[in-house]
Amino acid sequence: GAGVSQSPSNKVTEKGKDVELRCDPISGHTALYWYRQSLGQGLEFLIYFQGNSAPDKSGLPSDRFSAERTGGSVSTLTIQRTQQEDSAVYLCASRPGTGAGTGGYTFGSGTRLTVV
Amino acid sequence: QKEVEQDPGPLSVPEGAIVSLNCTYSNSAFQYFMWYRQYSRKGPELLMYTYSSGNKEDGRFTAQVDKSSKYISLFIRDSQPSDSATYLCAMSGIQGAQKLVFGQGTRLTINP
Numbered sequence: 001g002a003g004v005s006q007s008p009s010n011k012v013t014e015k016g017k018d019v020e021l022r023c024d025p026i027s028g029h030t031a032l033y034w035y036r037q038s039l040g041q042g043l044e045f046l047i048y049f050q051g052n053s054a055p056d057k058s059g060l061p062s063d064r065f066s067a068e069r070t071g072g073s074v075s076t077l078t079i080q081r082t083q084q085e086d087s088a089v090y091l092c093a094s095r096p097g098t099g100a101g102t103g104g105y106t107f108g109s110g111t112r113l114t115v116v
Numbered sequence: 117q118k119e120v121e122q123d124p125g126p127l128s129v130p131e132g133a134i135v136s137l138n139c140t141y142s143n144s145a146f147q148y149f150m151w152y153r154q155y156s157r158k159g160p161e162l163l164m165y166t167y168s169s170g171n172k173e174d175g176r177f178t179a180q181v182d183k184s185s186k187y188i189s190l191f192i193r194d195s196q197p198s199d200s201a202t203y204l205c206a207m208s209g210i211q212g213a214q215k216l217v218f219g220q221g222t223r224l225t226i227n228p
Contacts, residue, residue, distance in 0.1 A: 004159075033215070033216075035216075041220065042120075042122075042204065042218040042219055042220045042221060043160070043204070043206075043216070043218040045215045045216070045217075048215060056215070059215075091159055091160070093159075098214050103165060104150050104162040104165040105150075105162065105216065106162065107152075107159035107160045107161070108159050109157075109158055109159045110158075110159050112157075
C-alpha cells in the first residue's frame with residue numbers, strides 16, 4: 001500500500017489478556033519502529049527492526065512485551081497479561097533505511113489500546 | 117531533565133498570524149531534526165526534515181536549527197485553521213538505529 005497500515009485501529013481488552021497489534025510497512029522500507037504514545041506524553045521508543053539484523057529491543061518496558069517481523073515486512077507487537085498502564089496508542093513507523101539522507105519516518109495511524 | 121524539551125501549550129492564535137514553535141535539547145549527538153504534525157486520532161505526519169544546522173523552507177513552513185544553542189524552531193506563516201493540530205519536534209543521532217527522541221508536543225489552535 002501507499003502508507004503504513006496498522007490493525008486493529010482500536011482494541012479494548014480485559015486486564016490479564018494477551019493482545020497482538022499488527023503493522024504493515026511501506027513496501028521496500030527496511031527499517032521499522034514501534035512507538036507508544038500515552039495520554040499527555042510524547043512518543044516513547046519501543047523496538048526497532050532493520051533488515052535481517054537483530055532487533056533493538058532497548059525500549060520495551062517489560063518482558064510482557066515482544067515483537068517480531070516476518071520476512072522483513074509485516075511486524076506484530078504482542079503484549080502478554082495486559083495491565084491498565086499498557087493503555088496507550090501504539091504507533092508503527094517505517095523508513096527506506098538508516099543511511100545518511102534516508103529521510104524521516106512515515107507513521108501509521110496507530111492502534112488505540114484500552115485495558116479495562 | 118528530558119533530552120528534548122517542548123512547551124506543551126496550548127497555543128491559540130488568530131488566523132493569518134505567524135506561529136513560532138520551539139524545542140531545546142541536551143544531547144549534542146543529535147544530527148537529524150524533524151517536525152511532525154499530528155491531528156486528533158491520527159498518526160504523526162512529517163512536515164520538515166533537516167540535517168545539522170541551518171534553515172529549510174517549504175511553502176508556509178520554515179524550520180531552523182541552531183546546534184550551538186541546541187535549539188530548533190518551526191515557523192508557520194499565514195496560519196490557517198487547518199493548521200490546528202499538535203506539533204511534535206523529534207531528533208536523532210546518525211549512528212545505529214537512529215531512534216527518534218520526541219518532544220512532548222505543542223497543541224496549536226488557529227482561530228478564524
